[in-house]
Amino acid sequence: MKYFTDQVRLINGQFDALVVPIFPSDRIEQHSINTRLNETENENLHVDVCKDARQNHHLRLFVNLAVVQRIWHTCHSLEHVLKTSLNLLDEDFLRKSTPGRICHDLNFAVFKGFAERGREGQPKHIVFFEPSEVWGVNSRKVSHQIFFGRKAVSTEHAIANDSMTNQSSHYYESVNRYRNKLPRPIQAQYPFGRAPPELRAAGGI
């Protein structure tokens, strides 16, 4: 057991030593490192979501610890989904919900749930990660699916938003950009009853 925990500590230390030189300006506020030793097969496509209020930017690195390839599918970016599929969600929900909740519901609207994994009908890239390969991904903005994998380590470094090189690329900003383009409700567009006569006649205001 001691050998195992020493090895885990060694790997964790290597991640910490890797992140700072690659992303020197990112201010890390918190980090967690997960060791996944269970075999994973045919997950559902999704972007990672956090349903709570605005969160730090998350920097994620992965390493394939297995002696076989780890296989991912990737699909549309969050930007693409927001651009093409926001109309699948209820307008009132879009106006009132946090960006995390919106991403959560978009996952189901576009990529379906776990029960329909592999049958959601979306185009996919296939990526083969070699044993020991290390990769990074903004998993809140690139949809992904573990198709097959054995052992892996993943990190989640919470980066202070004000230290991001491009703060407008935070997923929160992306969601807000697109939902702010929604047509405003008639009442908001025409306050004080000054709607065009045809709308007033139709009972629109």
Ligand SMILES: [Fe+2]
């Ligand atoms: Fe994920």
